[in-house]
Amino acid sequence: MKKIVRNIVLIIATLLFILYAQKNFDSYTLSILNNIGIFAILALSYNLINGVAGQFSLEPNGFVAIGAYFTAILLIPAETKVDMFALVDPAPIILQMKAQFLPAIVIGGIAASLVALLLSFPVFRVRGDYLAIVTLGFGFIIRIFAINNPAYTNGAMGLNDIPSNANFIWIGSIALITFIVMIHIIYSKFGRAMKSVRDDEDAATAMGINTFKMKTYAFMTSAFFEGLGGGLLASMLTTITPDQFSFLLTFQLLIIIVLGGLGSMSGALIATILVMGGMEWLRFLDDNIVLFGKDFGAHPGTRMVVFSIILIIMMLFARRGILGDKELFDYFKKKSK
Amino acid sequence: MNIDIFLQQLVNGASLGSMYALIAIGYTMVYGVLRLINFAHGDIMMVGAFLTFFATSAGMPFEVAVLIGIVGSAIIGILTDKIAYKPLREAPKISLLITAIGISFFLENLFTVLFGSTPKAFKAPEYLTKIFHLGNIYLPISVIIIPTVTLLILAIVLWILYKTKYGMAIRALAFDIQTVKLMGIDADKIIMIVFIIGSALAAIGGVFYAVSYPSIDPLMGIIVGLKAFAAAVLGGIGSVGGAVVGGFILGFTEIFVVAMFPELGGYKDAFAFFFLILVLLFKPTGIMGQDLERGRF
Amino acid sequence: MGNSILKIENITMQFGGVTAIKDLSFEVQKGQIYGLIGPNGAGKTTIFNIITGNLTPTSGFVIFENENITSTKPNKVVYKGIARTFQNIRLFKSMTVLENILIGFDAQANYSYFEAILRLPRFFKKEKEIRQKAYELMKIFGIEEFADTNATALSYGNQRKVEIARALATNPKLLLLDEPAAGMNPNETAELSDIIHKIKKDFDLTILLIEHDMKFVNAMCDQLTVLDYGAKIFEGKPADAIVDEKVISAYLGDFSHA
Numbered sequence: 001m002k003k004i005v006r007n008i009v010l011i012i013a014t015l016l017f018i019l020y021a022q023k024n025f026d027s028y029t030l031s032i033l034n035n036i037g038i039f040a041i042l043a044l045s046y047n048l049i050n051g052v053a054g055q056f057s058l059e060p061n062g063f064v065a066i067g068a069y070f071t072a073i074l075l076i077p078a079e080t081k082v083d084m085f086a087l088v089d090p091a092p093i094i095l096q097m098k099a100q101f102l103p104a105i106v107i108g109g110i111a112a113s114l115v116a117l118l119l120s121f122p123v124f125r126v127r128g129d130y131l132a133i134v135t136l137g138f139g140f141i142i143r144i145f146a147i148n149n150p151a152y153t154n155g156a157m158g159l160n161d162i163p164s165n166a167n168f169i170w171i172g173s174i175a176l177i178t179f180i181v182m183i184h185i186i187y188s189k190f191g192r193a194m195k196s197v198r199d200d201e202d203a204a205t206a207m208g209i210n211t212f213k214m215k216t217y218a219f220m221t222s223a224f225f226e227g228l229g230g231g232l233l234a235s236m237l238t239t240i241t242p243d244q245f246s247f248l249l250t251f252q253l254l255i256i257i258v259l260g261g262l263g264s265m266s267g268a269l270i271a272t273i274l275v276m277g278g279m280e281w282l283r284f285l286d287d288n289i290v291l292f293g294k295d296f297g298a299h300p301g302t303r304m305v306v307f308s309i310i311l312i313i314m315m316l317f318a319r320r321g322i323l324g325d326k327e328l329f330d331y332f333k334k335k336s337k
Numbered sequence: 338m339n340i341d342i343f344l345q346q347l348v349n350g351a352s353l354g355s356m357y358a359l360i361a362i363g364y365t366m367v368y369g370v371l372r373l374i375n376f377a378h379g380d381i382m383m384v385g386a387f388l389t390f391f392a393t394s395a396g397m398p399f400e401v402a403v404l405i406g407i408v409g410s411a412i413i414g415i416l417t418d419k420i421a422y423k424p425l426r427e428a429p430k431i432s433l434l435i436t437a438i439g440i441s442f443f444l445e446n447l448f449t450v451l452f453g454s455t456p457k458a459f460k461a462p463e464y465l466t467k468i469f470h471l472g473n474i475y476l477p478i479s480v481i482i483i484p485t486v487t488l489l490i491l492a493i494v495l496w497i498l499y500k501t502k503y504g505m506a507i508r509a510l511a512f513d514i515q516t517v518k519l520m521g522i523d524a525d526k527i528i529m530i531v532f533i534i535g536s537a538l539a540a541i542g543g544v545f546y547a548v549s550y551p552s553i554d555p556l557m558g559i560i561v562g563l564k565a566f567a568a569a570v571l572g573g574i575g576s577v578g579g580a581v582v583g584g585f586i587l588g589f590t591e592i593f594v595v596a597m598f599p600e601l602g603g604y605k606d607a608f609a610f611f612f613l614i615l616v617l618l619f620k621p622t623g624i625m626g627q628d629l630e631r632g633r634f
Numbered sequence: 635m636g637n638s639i640l641k642i643e644n645i646t647m648q649f650g651g652v653t654a655i656k657d658l659s660f661e662v663q664k665g666q667i668y669g670l671i672g673p674n675g676a677g678k679t680t681i682f683n684i685i686t687g688n689l690t691p692t693s694g695f696v697i698f699e700n701e702n703i704t705s706t707k708p709n710k711v712v713y714k715g716i717a718r719t720f721q722n723i724r725l726f727k728s729m730t731v732l733e734n735i736l737i738g739f740d741a742q743a744n745y746s747y748f749e750a751i752l753r754l755p756r757f758f759k760k761e762k763e764i765r766q767k768a769y770e771l772m773k774i775f776g777i778e779e780f781a782d783t784n785a786t787a788l789s790y791g792n793q794r795k796v797e798i799a800r801a802l803a804t805n806p807k808l809l810l811l812d813e814p815a816a817g818m819n820p821n822e823t824a825e826l827s828d829i830i831h832k833i834k835k836d837f838d839l840t841i842l843l844i845e846h847d848m849k850f851v852n853a854m855c856d857q858l859t860v861l862d863y864g865a866k867i868f869e870g871k872p873a874d875a876i877v878d879e880k881v882i883s884a885y886l887g888d889f890s891h892a
Contacts, residue, residue, distance in 0.1 A: 050431070054429070054431055056430075056431045056434045056435070058438070071575060086849065120620060122613075122614045122617035122618045125617075125618075125621075126617055126621040128372070128574075129372075129373075129374050129430065129434060130570070130613075130617055131612070132374055132376075132434055132438075132565055132615070133374055133563070133567075133570075134610075134613060134614065136376075136563065137567070137609070137610040137613065138610070139565050140559075140560065140563065140606065140607075140610075141607050141610050143604065144606055144607050145603060145607075147603065148603035148604060164866070181751050184750060184751050184752075185747075185750065185751060188750035188751075188757065189736070189740050189743045189745070189746075189750070189761075190747055190750055192729070192733055192736055192737055192740070193727065193737065193740055195728060195729060195733075196726045196727055196729070196737050197724040198728070199727050199729065200724050200725075200726060200727075202724070203720065203724040203725075203726065204726075204737070205688075205708040206686060206709075206717070206718050206720075207707050207709075207712065207717075207737050207738050207740065207800065207801075207803075207804060208709050208712030208713060208738075208740055208741050208804055209709060209737065209740055210709050210884060211709070217747060246738055247442075247559075251438070251442055254435065254438065255668075258435060262431070263728075282395075282642075299450045300449070300450075300583045301446040301449040302446075302453075303451045304442065304446040304449050305443060305446045305447050305450055306347075308440075308442040308443035308446060309439075309443060311435065311436075311439040311442075312420075312421055312436055312439040312440065312443065315425070315432050315435050315436045315439065316421070316424055316425070316436070319428065319432055325728055
């Protein structure tokens with residue numbers, strides 16, 4: 001009982017903070033908080049398939065793109081679409097698609113989740129690490145598809161004038177919901193079963209666990225929240241292009257969940273803040289570098305070199321990340337009787 | 338499609354397929370011994386092409402430059418294994434995969450930072466680019482030379498695998514790493530040989546790519562690597578012969594589908610992905626592969 | 635014969651060109667402790683993998699409670715009432731003892747994914763139920779003090795107990811034990827025998843066990859089959875096995891400590 005009261009207090013406090021921040025913080029601070037919120041949603045959900053279920057996947061950019069496109073198409077008014085589509089006329093269905101903000105992002109999430117279901121059949125029925133390569137390929141296919149179907153996506157030019165509904169109240173609350181859902185999954189028979197698949201697939205099967213089903217549940221859940229996050233991202237940025245959803249996005253999320261500790265949701269939250277902060281802080285690396293009075297010019301990508309080295313070093317020497325696969329409160333929990 | 342065009346496309350397909358085959362061999366061999374999708378493999382191909390490019394730019398003869406590319410790639414391959422993979426042999430599989438993707442991303446961005454992301458024109462020697470004609474077919478000589486060299490290399494690789502003691506050890510390692518260790522074989526040395534062979538072939542594939550297109554950029558390895566991996570799965574992961582068959586099938590498919598249905602040209606890079614999905618759905622062991630993934634007790 | 639629980643009928647298993655099991659048949663009666671013994675590489679674990687559906691035999695059938703379960707998927711075999719342990723203990727290494735055992739109760743905690751996510755009443759009810767059952771199981775094995783300890787941090791003997799408890803959690807009728815005494819000292823082995831007898835009685839189990847250690851088998855089993863190179867060379871009482879000439883010649887050396 002005490003635990004429930006404590007949790008409710010924490011949730012209310014978080015919601016109050018979100019409301020306060022939206023009302024009182026300046027737009028710069030809010031934009032940082034929005035970014036952190038969206039990355040938290042993505043990292044938490046990515047952590048479910050990669051960390052909890054232990055299935056190495058490289059999908060977030062693909063599913064975020066699906067969510068973003070669905071949301072954008074559902075939110076942009078038909079007249080705006082007609083004006084915007086420059087290469088070809090928009091397909092009739094694109095003009096008909098219309099929804100309110102919340103249904104729009106949920107539809108984006110469901111769409112991503114259904115694609116995850118389709119991908120599950122080829123990759124989870126066989127053993128091996130095909131999920132990684134299939135999802136990596138999928139990220140490229142989405143881009144190819146977006147570029148080659150201008151009647152649906154406006155091709156390489158992307159979509160703009162997306163109504164900007166996603167404020168910090170939306171983003172913050174959905175991040176909170178995502179966290180709660182993930183924790184609820186982890187501390188249930190489904191979370192245990194997912195972890196058992198990660199630890200020893202044969203032994204899990206021998207205990208009656210349907211490993212295909214558990215992997216698919218994890219994957220679809222991840223995809224749903226990534227799609228949702230994509231919708232929020234589209235509405236926050238108001239402009240999307242196929243090139244935005246490159247592997248870079250997935251790579252940043254991978255760093256976050258590795259740093260937080262694969263399988264730890266509270267770790268992913270902490271790491272989101274650290275990595276997003278680090279990204280800002282290391283921005284100077286991509287700018288002009290001046291050493292001993294000599295200008296070496298700008299070298300975009302330097303930050304990514306640094307981050308890939310950090311990732312490799314962490315895998316080699318600090319594989320457990322900040323919190324291992326435990327949650328923050330596990331460390332404070334007294335031994336239960 | 339008339340016979341001339343058909344023949345022309347056939348030769349183009351063989352040339353493209355050769356490139357995929359050479360790169361696929363590295364994927365399949367590393368997967369065989371480590372059960373690891375070596376995400377950095379496509380980037381090692383890129384390194385090979387870049388080193389060759391720099392050597393020719395420095396005025397070296399093309400043949401010497403290619404050799405530098407091969408040796409350089411082999412060294413990068415060995416270093417990758419020693420630094421990033423070897424310490425994780427006993428670690429959970431996911432750690433190894435994450436490190437592999439880290440190495441891949443590192444190489445791509447390092448080369449972008451050092452040499453810029455704009456594609457560089459690759460100048461191949463004249464004897465490779467000269468156009469010849471047979472009846473009504475006009476082709477650069479490279480499209481004949483590339484498949485020929487590839488088949489020659491394949492013969493050498495198969496000879497190493499089946500006629501030398503190292504080859505025997507590689508095949509034994511693909512079967513069971515523990516047994517091999519018990520037999521007193523130095524597994525790490527064998528794995529190193531696999532990385533040398535794989536990286537050297539990737540470098541040659543990279544040079545062929547550079548000669549055919551003819552330009553190179555730091556991200557060229559991503560899509561080609563992805564396709565070559567799909568080719569390896571199509572042929573049967575773990576099987577060198579399968580990698581070659583898969584590579585050629587993919588090469589021919591890309592060329593012929595686009596020749597017959599030009600409107601699908603934009604989707605050319607997606608064919609490999611659909612092959613991959615189809616193979617996993619209907620015949621995960623591929624055309625020539627054995628089941629490497631059966632649960633062991 | 636009406637009391638038979640498991641029937642192995644003419645099973646042959648070939649890997650490539652190698653025959654691992656050759657036309658093997660035997661029958662386990664309800665309530666028995668049945669031993670499957672033989673030298674290393676005789677095909678004992680292969681038979682386990684065939685019974686549990688991890689392998690499909692080249693020919694032959696597995697009949698469990700008069701139902702043909704040949705090549706039923708491994709996780710479905712568990713629902714039929716067959717559970718197993720592994721030769722080299724395979725606990726879930728990131729989980730506590732309690733969590734390991736809770737995995738065995740997975741099917742009994744029949745709440746849905748959405749009930750878990752939304753924390754509906756059935757979630758709490760079922761979780762409470764299986765936790766109680768898990769603690770009861772741990773008590774039988776005397777491992778309840780380790781409930782919140784990481785399973786792989788336990789001693790070898792205790793890990794074996796966790797593994798058996800985890801298998802029992804699936805509520806089996808037939809328990810397959812793959813070399814349960816392997817790597818145990820004499821004290822641990824004696825304790826294990828007691829536990830096996832006890833759970834057999836308490837849970838109304840039939841037990842099929844693979845063993846290497848003849849002494850352990852003699853003390854445990856009502857009936858046994860001896861395998862050599864995948865073929866049955868003896869079937870009968872343990873007391874008769876140790877004087878059987880074929881068994882002796884196949885097993886030479888292992889009798890020294892029998």
